[in-house]
Amino acid sequence: MRWVSYAYRSQSACDDDAIDPIPIATNAVKYGALSVPSGRLRVEWSRGEAEIVIRWSEADGPPVKPPSHQGFGTRLVGPLVQNGLEGKLRLDWNPDGVACEIVISLSPRRGHPQ
Numbered sequence: 001m002r003w004v005s006y007a008y009r010s011q012s013a014c015d016d017d018a019i020d021p022i023p024i025a026t027n028a029v030k031y032g033a034l035s036v037p038s039g040r041l042r043v044e045w046s047r048g049e050a051e052i053v054i055r056w057s058e059a060d061g062p063p064v065k066p067p068s069h070q071g072f073g074t075r076l077v078g079p080l081v082q083n084g085l086e087g088k089l090r091l092d093w094n095p096d097g098v099a100c101e102i103v104i105s106l107s108p109r110r111g112h113p114q
Contacts, residue, residue, distance in 0.1 A: 042059070
């Protein structure tokens with residue numbers, strides 16, 4: 001297995017803010033698509049004029065059920081994206097695989113100089 005990590009920083013990003021894919025990847029390995037040989041993971045990102053969109057989608061893994069409680073990864077990634085990066089996080093617990101979309105604005109954030 002080969003792990004690839006990408007980091008994107010705009011002028012509006014503060015040095016201590018970053019998206020850490022490890023909690024999401026850990027869940028994929030332990031419970032999701034990467035826990036079985038047939039599982040697949042697709043990570044896409046695109047940069048528009050005003051925002052970056054990152055999409056994570058799992059397929060061909062075990063059936064997915066919405067969690068009964070919020071786990072460590074969600075508690076970590078959610079506030080980082082929403083508060084630290086003033087972005088949007090959407091998690092979909094599709095029966096065929098977890099999907100996650102993160103949208104981060106490229107415009108300057110409150111309290112962060114350009």
